[in-house]
Amino acid sequence: xxxxxxxxxxxxxxxxxxxxxxxxxxxxxxxxxxxxxxxxxxxxxxxxxxxxxxxxxxxxxxxxxxxxxxxxxxxxxxxxxxxxxxxxxxxxxxxxxxxxxxxxxxxxxxxxxxxxxxxxxxxxxxxxxxxxxxxxxxxxxxxxxxxxxxxxxxxxxxxxxxxxxxxxxxxxxxxxxxxxxxxxxxxxxxxxxxxxxxxxxxxxxxxxxxxxxxxxxxxxxxxxxxxxxxxxxxxxxxxxxxxxxxxxxxxxxxxxxxxxxxxxxxxxxxxxxxxxxxxxxxxxxxxxxxxxxxxxxxxxxxxxxxxxxxxxxxxxxxxxxxxxx
Numbered sequence: 001x002x003x004x005x006x007x008x009x010x011x012x013x014x015x016x017x018x019x020x021x022x023x024x025x026x027x028x029x030x031x032x033x034x035x036x037x038x039x040x041x042x043x044x045x046x047x048x049x050x051x052x053x054x055x056x057x058x059x060x061x062x063x064x065x066x067x068x069x070x071x072x073x074x075x076x077x078x079x080x081x082x083x084x085x086x087x088x089x090x091x092x093x094x095x096x097x098x099x100x101x102x103x104x105x106x107x108x109x110x111x112x113x114x115x116x117x118x119x120x121x122x123x124x125x126x127x128x129x130x131x132x133x134x135x136x137x138x139x140x141x142x143x144x145x146x147x148x149x150x151x152x153x154x155x156x157x158x159x160x161x162x163x164x165x166x167x168x169x170x171x172x173x174x175x176x177x178x179x180x181x182x183x184x185x186x187x188x189x190x191x192x193x194x195x196x197x198x199x200x201x202x203x204x205x206x207x208x209x210x211x212x213x214x215x216x217x218x219x220x221x222x223x224x225x226x227x228x229x230x231x232x233x234x235x236x237x238x239x240x241x242x243x244x245x246x247x248x249x250x251x252x253x254x255x256x257x258x259x260x261x262x263x264x265x266x267x268x269x270x271x272x273x274x275x276x277x278x279x280x281x282x283x284x285x286x287x288x289x290x291x292x293x294x295x296x297x298x299x300x301x302x303x304x305x306x307x308x309x310x311x312x313x314x315x316x317x318x319x320x321x322x323x324x325x
Contacts, residue, residue, distance in 0.1 A: 010067060010068045011046055011065055011066065011067060011068065011104070012065070012066050012068055012069045012072070012101045012102065012103060013063060013064070013065050013066075013102045013103075013104060014062075014063070014064045014065075014066060014072065014099070014100070014101050014102070015061060015062070015063055015098065015099070015100060015102060016061070016062040016064075016096060016098070016099045017059070017060070017061050017062075017096065017098040017099075018059070018060040018062070018092060018095050018096055018097065019058050019059060019097055020058055020060055020092065020095055021058060022057060022058060025052075025057065025058070028092055029050075031088045031089055031091070031092065032050050032062070032088070032089065034088050035084075035085045035088035035089050036048065037084075038081040038084050039064065039085065041081055042075075042079065042081050043067075043075075044066055044067050044068075044071040044072060044075040044079075045064060045065070045066060045067075045076065046065035046066065047064075047065050048062070048063065048064045048065070049062075049063045050062045050063075051063070066101075069101045072101070116167060116168025117168055117219065117222055117223070118164055118167040118168040118169035119168070119169075120219055121167065121213050121214060121219070122212070122213070122214075123164075123169070124160070124164055124169065124170075126211060126212070126213060127160040127161075127163050127164045127167075127169075128156075128157070128160045129210075129211035129212065130160065130163070130204070130207055130208060130211040130213060131156040131159045131160040131163070131207075132156055132160075132211075133207040133210040133211050134156070134203060134204050134207035135148070135151065135155065135156045135159075137203045137206065138200075138203060139151070141199060141203065143195060143199045144196055144199055144200060144203070147190060147192065147196060158173070158177060161173040161176070161177070162177075162183055167226075181244065184237050184244070185244065187234050187237040187238040187242075188237060188238065188242060188244075190238040191238055191239070191240075192234055192238040193235075194235065197231045197232065197234070197235050200231055201224075201227055201228060201231055204227055205220075205224065205227075208220070208223065
């Protein structure tokens with residue numbers, strides 16, 4: 001089963017740069033800790049983060065991802081949450097160096113400090129074992145066998161390539177099979193039912209056990225999240241009203257990586273540490289509430305943008321003194 005197509009995100013990233021004297025930094029952090037409650041409660045706020053410069057403790061950068069610039073200015077700013085937020089941070093308005101909205105560019109991605117789920121699973125051999133065990137179960141299952149009647153001998157191999165690519169492995173499926181649209185087309189007209197979807201999910205989890213995939217809670221939660229999401233989209237695309245999606249690459253991204261804690265408690269890095277781990281983010285997580293498509297829609301929003309850091313040492317071209325956020 002497959003994953004949804006993605007759309008261009010509407011989100012915008014607001015950066016607010018502060019210069020706070022050392023003697024006021026503790027109260028500044030306390031004020032934003034309280035103000036953050038309003039951000040967390042806002043349906044227009046995707047996420048936020050206040051960072052402090054290591055080289056100069058007086059420099060702070062607040063990053064807020066909004067569902068859109070309009071949602072920020074016309075939504076949050078006019079909501080009942082804003083007065084309480086502003087009351088907390090008003091004493092620091094005069095300390096602002098920059099306050100602007102930014103759109104994320106195509107230059108974004110993840111490094112290799114945290115392993116991919118593909119590598120953690122054990123690479124191509126692990127996914128080959130998984131699909132071999134899974135389809136052996138499927139063909140003996142009364143509920144699913146009719147769906148996969150006449151299964152091509154190479155089907156399990158192709159699904160292994162798909163899963164490997166989704167979870168951060170080589171892009172072999174795209175190179176040999178045609179990408180996302182090709183996988184989606186496999187489901188047209190099959191009329192997959194909800195009971196069949198649930199059985200699919202159950203059997204692939206059993207197959208993961210049999211194939212020896214990692215049993216760590218974090219790995220399995222990421223694995224299951226994709227399986228649940230992809231199978232629900234497969235049900236949609238197998239229905240009578242489904243329309244072929246636009247040409248899309250195989251979905252992959254930050255969801256291919258997550259923080260790892262092994263059975264021995266060690267982290268994902270060679271030295272056993274967790275430095276730089278960002279936790280789980282699915283390949284294409286749900287969009288924020290303001291831009292979420294209706295449940296019947298096959299289109300899911302693209303991942304929330306990973307903000308591009310403000311370059312240290314560059315002076316803003318203009319200085320604004322308006323209420324932040």
